[in-house]
Amino acid sequence: MTTAEFGSHNWGMVVDVDKCIGCNACVIACQAENNIPINTQDRVERARSISWIRVERYWEGDFPDAKARFIPIMCQHCENAPCEPVCPVYATYHNSEGNNVQVYNRCVGTRYCANACPYIVRFFNYWEPVWPESLRNHLNPDVTVRSRGIMEKCSFCVHRIRRGSRQARSEGHEVVDGAIQTACSTACPTSALNFGNFNDPNSKVSKMKEDQRHYTLLDQFATDPNVIYLAKIDADKKVGAGEAATHG
C-alpha cells in the first residue's frame, strides 16, 4: 500500500477490524498517555471534544438481527496527506520515518488542515486546557501540553518511537520488531491494533498487511494511508464492516 520509501523505518499500523470488540480501551489509553484535555459534557455537546483515536460504532441490519460493528479511527498518517500542503507555516509535515507530524510550537491555528482532512481526526484547542488539581501530577512528562489556539492529532506516540529508537541505538542494535508500541496498541486486549515498521519485510505488520482482507479508508481521495485495515470476517456476508464504512 504505502509507496514512499523512507530510511529504515516507515511506521504504520494494521487494524484488524475482525478483532475489535469496541471496548474503548485504546481511547482511554491514548487520553492518559497524550495529556488530552478532559472531554467534559459541555465540550462533547458543543462538538469540541478531542479524541485522537475513536471507536466508531455502526449498526448493521434491523432489530432483532442487528449487529454492532466497530472500527477504530485515528490519524491515518497518509503518504499523500491533504492536510500537509495547506498549512501555511509547515506546522504539519511528513517526517523521515513516514509519519505525519504536528509541530505544536509552529502551529498558528488556521484550522485549514482540519478542513482538508477527510477522516476528521484533527482537533482544535478552543480553550486553554485545564485539569483538576488532583490530576495535575498525572500528566505525562514526555508529551507537550498543548496550549489554546493550536491543532493536535494522533502522533503514533512519537515520544515512544523516539525513546525506543534512542534506546536501541545506545544498545547498539536495530529496533526490534514489537519493541516500540503505541499506547493504544499496548492497551488493546484483542490485539486488533498492531504497530510496527512497514519497511522491515519481516515485521509483524508487514506480514499482516499482505492479508487479502486488507483495505484503506476512503481510497477515492488517494491519500495512501499508513494505517491499513483488515476487513471483518462475516460468515453471512462477503464484505465486512469496513467495506460498508469505506463507501459510506
Next chain:
Amino acid sequence: MQQRRQLDQVYTNRKLLNGQLDTPKWWLPTVSVLGVLVLIGVAVISVMINKGLGVTGLARPVYWGLFITTFVFWVGISHAGIMISAILRLTQAEWRRPVTRAAELLTVFSLLTALVFPLIHAGRPWRIAYWIMPYDISRGIYPNIRSPLIMDPVAISTYLTGSTLFLYIALLPDLGNLRDRTTGWKNALYTVLALGWRGNPRQWKMQTVGGILLSALMLPIFVSVHSIVSWDFAIASAVEGWHSTIFAPYFVIGAVHSGVSAVVTMMALMRWLWKWDDFIRPEHFDALARLLIVVATGWLGFTFLELTFALYGQDAPEIALREMQMFQWPWNMLFIIFFLTAYAIPVPMWLFKRVRTNIALMFWTSILVNVGMWLERFLIIVPGLARRTPFVYTWEAYRPSPVEWTIFIWSFCWVTFLMLLFSRFFPLVPLFEAKESQVFTDDVMIGRAKVPAIVREAD
C-alpha cells in the same frame, strides 16, 4: 439621451470640495457615533484574542465560519475599484469618470478590513503576523508557499499596495487644487502630499501614463486575488462542496457583482449626502446597472455550472450536501433569500430604464445584491464544511456567537468610518475627471437627430 448641462469650472471646484472646505453639519455627529461603535468592536476583538476562539460558535467539523465568510465578502467588495477604474479605463468607457475615486477608495478600505479577519480567526494571531511573512528566517523554515494561505496575503498585500498607488496618483491633481485653497496646517499637509503638482503638460502626461500602466499591471492582480481566495476552498478535495474547478472565475465574477453594487450604494449616498446631483447623474446609474445586468447574468451562469457539476458525479455525499444546502432548514431559507436578493429581484428590475435611473431604487437593489452575495459565500463555506460524509460524526454544530456577529457589524462600521474620515480631507469625486468629462463629451447632429458623442484621441 444624456441629461447634461455645461458646468463651469469654478462651480465644479466649489461643489466638489465642499467636504473639505466647508464640512457639512451631519459629519461630526455621524463620525463620532461610528467611532464609538468601532471602539466597541475593537474591544470585542481584544477580548476574543485574550480568551481564545472558544467564544465563537465554531465546532467540529465547521472550523471556518462567519469570519472567513466576511473576509471573502470584503475581498469581493474590493474588486469594485479596479473593475471600474482599470477595466473601464482600458475600454474607454466615458461614464466611469465620477465614480472612479469612490470605487478605488472602497477597494483600499475593504481590503484593509478584509485583512483583519484571517488574522483574528487564527488560533494564535500574535504569531501569524510574523510567521506568515518570511521574517524570522533564522530558524531556516520558510513559510509553505504551497499553501493558499500564504498566496493569500501575498496577493492581497500586492493588491492593496497597487490600489493605494492607483488612488494616490489619481488624487494628485486634486491635492494640488486643495493646496491652493487652504491655509495653515492644512496647506502644509496638502503641500507635502501634492508632491509639487503644478499641472504642467509633463506632469499630466506622467499622471496619465502612470494610471494606464497601473491599470494594466493591476488587472492580473485583480483576477489573481479572488482566484487565490477561491483556491483556499477549491483545492480541498475532501470537502465536496468546495472542490470545484470553476471556483476561481466564479468567485471573481461574483466579486465584481458585489463590488460594483457596493459602488452603486456608495454613489447614491454621495449624491444625497453632499448634494452632488450635477456630477453623479442618473445616466451613471443607468450605465452601472447595464454593466451589472451583464455581470450578474454571467455570474448566474457560473452558479448554474457549479451546481450542475456538483451533481454531475452523482456521488451520495455530494447529493446529501446539496440537499442540505438547498432543502434543509435553516439553509433552505438562506438559499431562497440568497437567490432572490442576489439575482431574482434586482436584475429583472434593472431591465427597466425607469428603475435604472431611479436613484432610490438603485440604492436598495444594490444593497440587496450585497446581502445575497454575503449569503452566497456563507452558503458555500459553512454547509460545505458541515457535510455528511463518512467519518464525520457531528453535523451542523455551528451557530455564530454574539461575539462573531459583533465583529461582523464592526467591519461595516469601520469601513464607513474610514470612508467618512477620508471625505473630510480629500474629495470623493475627482475634480479633474469631472472637468475632463465636460470636455470629452459633446452632441453631434446626424441628419435631424441630436446624438451624444464622445471624443476619442488617436491611440
Next chain:
Amino acid sequence: MASEAVAHESEHHAPPPQVDADVVARELIATTTGASGRFKVWTWGLGIVAIVGVVALILKFIDEGDDSTKWGYVAAMVSFLLSVAGGAPMVAMAPVMAKANWVRPVTRIASLFSFAGIATLIMLIPLVAILPPLVTEGARRRTIWYLAPDYSPHFWTTLGLVLLLITGVALFYSAALPDFASMRDHSTGWRQRLGKRLARGWVGTDVQWRTLRMRIGMFGTFYFLILVFVNFLISTDFGQSMVPGWRDAIFPMYHTVSGFQAGVAGVVIALYFSRKYMKLEKYVHLDAFWSLGRLLFALTLLWVYFFYSSFIVFWYGRSANDIATLDLLIRGEMMYVFIAGVVLIWFVPWWILIWNKVRRGTGAMVVGSFIILIGLLLDRIRTFVPAWSVPGDQIHEKWLKVIPEAYWPSVFDILIIAGGISMVAVIVMLMTRVIPVLSVWQVQEFNLLAKPIKYIRGHATLVAKPD
C-alpha cells in the same frame, strides 16, 4: 511585416477618410463579381479537399463505426469547427452589446461564418451514432443527464447544432436585408434577382429600420444563448462524460471562451485576405484590426486563466479522480500535444499581440491568428482524443483505473481534419460571391457616426453613440 506597419502608421493617426455613401454601395457590391483566377483555383482546390474529407468520413464510419475509441479526432473536429464557425458570428453581436463603432464594417464577414456550421453538422452525424449509451451494464455513467431518457445527449446536441445553424443564418439574414436591397438597386444578373427576392421590399422606412435593429438584437441574443448551450453539451457529452472521473465544472466555459477566441482569430484571417485581395483598404480601417487585436489578446489571457483555474484544482486536489484525469489528459502520451497547444494558443500569441505595433498592422496579426487556430486544434485533440480512447467497459467506473493508450491519427483522420477545415474556408469564400463581404449599410453608418475633428494640437475622432 515591419515595413508595412511603419507604412500604415501615418494612416492610423490620420482620420479615416470619408467616403460617399453611393460610392460605398457601388464599390462593395462590385466585389461580389469578377473573382480572380487565383480565387477560383483556391476555391476548387479547397472544395476537392473538403469532398475528400466527407468521403473519408463515410468510409471511416463503414470501417470503424462500431468502435468508439477510434473516433476521437472526429470529436475534436466537431469541437474545433463549432469553435471557429460558431464563435465568429459573436463578433457580429458586439455593436449591439457595446455600441462600438469599429466593429460595424466587420459584422458581415463574421456572420458569414455561421453558414460554415454545415461542416460541423456533417462531422456530428456519425459521431451521434457512435456515442456510447448512457447506461452500460446497468450502470449509468457520470453525465449531466441524471434521470433523463437515454437518447438525451444524442438528441439535444443535434437539435442544438441545427438551431445554432438556423439562428446564425437568421442573424445573418436579418442584418443583410438592406444589402440585398442595395444589390437589387446596383447589381446585375442573378445577383440582382436574388437581391430583389430576398430584400422583401426593403426601402428603408423608419419602421423597417426599427424592426431590423430589433431582429438583430433578438437573434443575436438567441444566438449567444444557443451557442453557450451547444458548447456546454458538446464539451460535457462528447468530452467529459466519456472519461470516468473527469469532473471539471469550468470545462464548458473554457470551451466557450476558446470558441470565441477561435472565432475572432477566424474573423481576423478572413478580414485580412478579403481586405488584401478585394482591395478594401478604404473600408476596413486599421482601427478594426487594432480593436480585434485587443479582443484577441484579452481572450488569449482569458483562455490561460480558465485553463489554469481548472488545472490547479486537479493538481492540488490529488484525489483519485484528479490524478486519473491529469494522467489521461495532460501527463499521458498526449503531453507533447498538450504543451504544443498551450504554447501556440497562449504563449506565442501573447508575445505577438502584446505589442501595439503589431496590433496597428495586419501581417503579424494574421500570423498570430493562424497560430492560435493551430494551437486550438491541438488543444481540442489532446482533450477529445484521450477522452474517446477510454474503452466502453470502463466508461461507467467512478474513476479511471487503467490509462488507455493514446490513439494516433489514421489516414482517414488526417483527411477528415483537412476536409473539415477546407469546408469552412470554401463555404465562407463562396458566400463572398453572393453578398458583399462588408455590410454596405454598416460601412455607411460607420462613416456617418465617426467624424474626424481637430483636437487641441492633434487629430481625434468624435464618435456618436446613439441610444
